[in-house]
Amino acid sequence: MSDGGDLVELAKRRGFFLQSAGAYGGVSGFYTFGPSGAALKQNIEDTWRDRFTIQEGNMEVDAPTVMPEPVFEASGHLDGFDDMLVECPDCGESHRADHIVEDNTDIEEAESIPVAEVEELIAEYELVCPTCGTGLAGQAIEDFNLMFETNIGPGSADPGYLRPETAQGIFIEFPQLAEYARNQLPFGVTQIGRAYRNEISPRKSLLRVREFTQAELELFVDPEEDEPALEAVADVTAPFYPAADQEADEGQPYEATIREVVDEGVVGKPWIAYYLGVAKQWYESIGVDMDRFRFRQHLSGERAHYAADCWDAEAEVDGDWIELGGFAYRSDYDLSKHDSYSDEEFTVFKQYDEPITVERATVDPDMSYLGPEFGGSAGAVADALEALAERDPDAFDGSEVVVEVDGESHAVPVEKTNFGVEEVTESGEHITPHVVEPSLGIDRALYTALDHSYREDEVDGEHRSYLTLPAAVAPTTVGVFPLMDRDGMGEYAREVVDELRGAGLAVTYDDSGAIGRRYRRQDEVGTPFCVTVDYATLGEARDDEGESAAPDTVTVRERDTTAQKRVPVADLPETLTALRDGERTFDDL
């Protein structure tokens, strides 16, 4: 485990990430991934794509990051995507009021507490501005919308927003995506891309930033019929921390299998449980320490405006539990909203096994009566009669039926409506699918994998820091060194590099400084294997231990144990690929 400072220092020195625009003083909440970080991030995204898109048979899309205002009116982000802002009356600095409460009291998840109560807590605990120490009691808390606003084209007639979640880019294309899926539920659509939130106080390095990468899956299901193939993850275990236990005095997370939490109703939606199982395996595969990991259910006041239930994957980092990903049951919230705000239908046609015969109430209003009677409102009265017949046929039982148009009641003789009931055969119905959403933050996953894989020890009397990153995501898979760049060893090593790169491995070549130093450099960026070309490789029995020459073999050194084995050069591409992909272990060599 690192302390946060060591990791941030290593991250900058070794090219993982750094605060961007440093030449201009840096800008809070924006980070640039250096060469090691960009490679690690890409590898993490690739493993996510493999697990959540390819292996699950989902479709991936890539939508714009700027979207027009109506999208966010419909989604609820314009009205409801707010954080609690409190401004210091003295220094003018803005802070997140709920974070000030959490940081200075034993209260957790203050985000779920109503604004008025947070104001009271600030007064009760006499909380002060973290920047200048001035008391904040009595300061009003404002709702601060987190979206970055922009204009689409010149002028301000068409406001747009940088998307605060990638999800909306999927929802708004639902009618077309459903066609690609041949209107067959369930189907899933994934997206990896940037999201933007104008966080009030970005903090903890990559953990709360203003531009970050989300990897999201929107799974569209028929809530009446579709069930996940739970067996695939039924035996996966994890610590679960349900809302009820968080609210209980001595409540603690407890270990259970996915099967158990479904059978016991702890996780109410089997689809959510299924993806918790998938995600647990995925987080483990990228280097998150499972002893510092748990699933926590949202408290009711904490849930986003769209979520009917939500569980977070959380990891312990620097003594705090941070949210790595959210698993929300969004029900039909988003599709219904876009259906009513846009001109398109956000439903799928669900075919019945057998056609069914139903009775349907119909009207055929006599317009020669409605026209003179209701003038310009006649058409609206006719529409209202039609809707009422469908909704409440009993309303036509008397001699007169009353409908409301623009707040005004209109009485119509039933005989003028031509009300009737007919039998129709229906082959199916339009339904609005429900949405299951595993939404993972890549930056937080990356930071956590780095934090959890950071180690320090001593090798040959020298201190070393190293990263135990899994080979599948390490920025570089192999470091190749000549013992020295002379007597043909450099040329030989460079040929090995070409060979390994040709096999698709991420390779770095290093011939500068003592060999021990070169190993340390690779250890620090988490390179799992190093290959050294020495005199024995060249067929010359000149190594220090007096071992017999082993022509065309090299040493392969494993990072964590520093153990070394000799491997024929001809076998290297296959061996190292198998080691990277987890098909062989170093002990097997």
Ligand code: GAP
């Ligand atoms: N579509 C659902 C959604 O956006 P969220 O819980 O707000 O849900 C999902 O975000 C994930 O995105 C979080 O679990 C977190 O990993 C990441 N995330 C959210 N805000 C972030 C921020 N300011 N900085 C870094 N990552 C963030």
